Amino acid sequence: MRVPVCIIGAGPAGLFLGHLLSAEGIESVVLERQSPEYVRGRIRAGVLENITVGLLERLGLDARMKGEGLPHDGFNLADGERLIRIDIKELTGQEVMVYGQTEVTRDLMEACEERALQVLYEVGDVTLHDIESDRPSVTYKKGGIEHRIDCRIIVGCDGFHGPSRKAIPSDAGKEYERIYPFGWLGILADVPPCNHELIYANHERGFALASMRSNTRSRYYVDVPVNDKVEDWIDERVWDELSLRLGPEAAANITRGPSLEKSIVPLRSYVFAPMRHGSLMLCGDAAHIVPPTGAKGLNLAASDVHYAADALIRYFNQSEPDAIAGYSDRALARVWKAERFSWSLTRLMHRFLDDGPFERAMQMAELDYIATSRAAQTAIAENYVGLPV
Template identity: 65%
Template sequence: MLGHLLRAEGIDCVILERQARDYVESRIRAGVLETVTTDIMRRLGIDARMDTEGLVEDGFNLADGDRLVRIDIKALTGRHVTVYGQTELTRDLIAAAPARDLEIIFEAGDLVPHEVDGSQPSVTFTKDGVAQTIRADFIAGCDGFHGPSRRAIPAALAREYHHEYPFGWLGILADVPPCHDELIYANGPRGFALASMRSPTRSRYYIQVAQGERLEDWPESRLWDELEARFNPLSRHGVTRGPALEMSIAPLRSYVFETMRHGRLFLAGDAAHIVPPTGAKGLNLAASDVAYLSDALIDFYRQGKDDGLLAYQDRALSRIWKAERFSWTLTRLMHSFPDQNRFERRMQIADLDYIASSEAAQTSIAENYVGLPL
C-alpha cells in the first residue's frame, strides 16, 4: 500500500518480500476494514473488487448469554465498516503493481538493513542464491513483528510496552453461510467467541482457548459443537457446519514499540505494534501508519520539507495508543480470565447492561470500532 501511494506521486521504491507470491496471497488474515483503509484503496483506484465483493456492515453485536446488544455504527457515526479479507486486499495490491511500475522482489532472503542512521541506508538480501544490495534514501520497515527492521534500532533507544493475555483464539474458516448478518462478539458462561464472515458464503469463527491448547486437541467436530452451543441461541440463521479451509490458534498480545523512527528507518504496521484481534484494529492501524508516512515522504520529495518525517512517530503513536486502549478494553470486557472472580464477572455483566441502555456508551464504542479520524 505504501509503495502504491509513493509510485502514484512518481517516487521510486522497491518492495522486498521474504516469502513467495503464492504464500503471500494465501495467508489468512484480518477482514474488517475501517474507512481509513477503504479510502486509501479508492484513492489508489484499486477498489473495484473491494466495492463489488466487500460486505458493507452498518453495525455489529455484543452478546452476554443469550442477549444481543447491537451497536448501530451507521446511525451513531454516519459511517460503516467493510468486510473484505486482507488476503483479497493483498492480492489486489500485488496484481496492480506491474502496471504502476511498482517493483516487488519476492523470495528475498536474509534481509538486513544497514547504516539506517546515515545519509544513504541500504538493505542487503539474497535472491536465487545471489547476494544483492539496494541503497536508498529511506527504508520503511513494514516487515511485521518478527522482521529485521525493528532489530536495526539500537536497544538503548528502544521504548517498548508489552502485555500478554492468558489465552488465545482458536479460529476456523469454512465455506458456509454466516450464522448472523453482522458480527457477534459473545461472552457467555463458556467464554469468548466471535462469529464473523468473509462473504455471504464464507464464515470465520473464533473461540477463546487456554494457553497451551493444541490444534490436535480440537477436531473439527468438537469445534463445531462448541460454536453451535454458543451461537445457535443468539444468531438469526444458526451455525452451518462445513469442512475447514483453515484452522489455527493465535496468541493474544498488546505491544507498542514507540521508537518508530531511527535516522532514515521508519517502522509501520506490526513491526511497531500489535493489538488483540478484538475490535479488528491491526490491519487498519497499519493503513493509518501508511497514510502518515506516505504523506511525509511525498512532502519531502515534492517540497523538500522534513516536518512530516519528524512528526511521523508522534502522529502515528497518538492513533496507535487509542486503538490499543479500545482493543484492550474490549478484550477485558468480552473474555473470561483464568483468575477472574465472581465480582469481576458481575462487573462485565454490569458494563454490558450499561452499554445496552446508553446511547453515549454505544456511540463511544461505534466511533472506535469504525475508526478514529487521522
C-alpha cells in the same frame, strides 16, 4: 541498485505504501521474504475501516471490494443470552466494509506489474545498514547471491518478527507489551454466516466471534488456552462450542460444515516507540500489535501508511526536511487510542485466569450498561469504525 525508498515487507502495509509513493513519482523497491503464493494465501482479518477503504479508493483499486465486499452498518455484543446491537451507522453516520485482508493483498499484488511497482520475493538475510545516517542501505540474498540497495529512507513493514525493528539499538526505543493467557482458534468454512453482522460473545465458557468473508463463507473464533493445539479441536468440537458461546439466537442459525482452514493465533498488545529512528520508519506490525478483538490490525497499519506516505511525499516532492521527523508522533497518537480500544474490548469479552465471580459480575454489569446507554454505544461505535486520521 539505488532508489529513494526501500520498503521491507510485501504485506498490505508495504504494498499500500509502495503504490502511494509510485502514484506521486517516488521510486521504491519492496523486499519480501516469502513467495507470492504464501503472501497471497495468508488468512487474516476482514473488517475495513474508512481509512483502509479510502486508500484503495485513492489508488483506484476499489472495484472488486465494492463489487464483492459487504458494507456493515452495525455489529453485536452478546452476553450468552441476548444480542446487544451497536448501530454504528445511526450513531456515527459511517459504516465498515467486510472484505478479507487476503483480498486486499490480492488487489494490491495484481496492480504491481501494471503500475511498475518493483517487488522482490523470496529474498533472505535482509540486513539494514547505517540507519542513523542519511545514506542507509539494505543488503539481501537471492539465489545465493548478495545484493545491495542504497536509498535515503528505509520503511520496515516486515511484521513483528522482521529485521527492521531489531536494527534499532535497544537504548533508542521502549517496548510496551501485554501477553494474554489465551489464543483465538479460528475456523474458516464455506457455509452461510449465522448473522448478517458480526457477533462478539462473552459466555461463561469463554469468548466467541461469528464473522464472515462473504454471504457463503464464514469465519468463526473461540478463545482457547494458549497451549492448546489445533489437533485437539476437531470440527465438531468447534461447532459445539460456538453453538453454546454465541447464545441461542445465533446458534439456531449456525450452518455446520468442514473447515477449509483452522489455526490458533496467540494474543498480545505491543507498542514500540518511537516508530522512527534516523532514516528508518516502522509501519504496522513492525511497530505494534493489537489483539484481534475489534479488528484493528490491518486498519492500524493502513493509518501508519497514510502518515508515512504523507511524510515521504512532503519530504521528497515538497522539500520539507522536517516531514520525516514528525511521522512517529502522528502515528503513535492514533496507535495508542486503537490499542486502548482493543485492550478494553478484549478485557470486556474474555475470561482471564485470575477472574473470579466479582470480575464476571463487572463484565455483565458493563454489558448491561452498554445495552441501555446511547452514550456508551456511541463511544464504542466511534472506535469501531475508526478514529479520524
